Amino acid sequence: MTTIEKINKLVESGKVYEYSNRCWFTCYMTYCKLTKEEKSEVVMVEGNANGYLHYWLQVNGVTVDPHYKLIEDDLQVEEEYTYEPKKLIDLSSLKVNKDNYEEKPAYNWLGREKWSKVYDLSL
Numbered sequence: 001m002t003t004i005e006k007i008n009k010l011v012e013s014g015k016v017y018e019y020s021n022r023c024w025f026t027c028y029m030t031y032c033k034l035t036k037e038e039k040s041e042v043v044m045v046e047g048n049a050n051g052y053l054h055y056w057l058q059v060n061g062v063t064v065d066p067h068y069k070l071i072e073d074d075l076q077v078e079e080e081y082t083y084e085p086k087k088l089i090d091l092s093s094l095k096v097n098k099d100n101y102e103e104k105p106a107y108n109w110l111g112r113e114k115w116s117k118v119y120d121l122s123l
Contacts, residue, residue: 003038003059008075011066017106018070022118024055026067031057031091039092047085056083070109096121 001009010016010033019025027044034042041060048054049068056065068077096119104118 003034003041004062004064006034006038007057007059007064007066008069011069011075011109014108014110014112016066016070017108017114017116018067019106019116019118020104022104023067024121025118026070027055027057028091028094028096030066042091044089044091044094045083045085046087046089047083049081049083051082054083055089058085058088070107073109094121 007016007030010030015033016030017026019029024044031039031042031044043058045056045058045063046053049056049065054067056063056067058064063078063083065078065081068081069075072080074080098119100120101117103115105113106116107113
């Protein structure tokens, strides 16, 4: 199974949640569910998707967007958006500020809702 297939499987099985208005956190939490080998293939991208600031994953140069997959309920959502990368972010060095967070609703592919702590991003 490729890393892209693994991410899609995580989404479909309900193991990945979409955190309201926190696409970077959806990407980060998806990354955390990967093996060490899979993580080595993944970076997070900051850029624009259809003209709006957005974060998504890139697996060996291929765009993978777990946040919009969940919002649009479409595993092939990348074909619907125009992605313009601006900055690559190494997720292995990403720090989250666990002292500063918001409680946000989160939804998975199966429709389950939960409230989660969504931490601030510290680059």
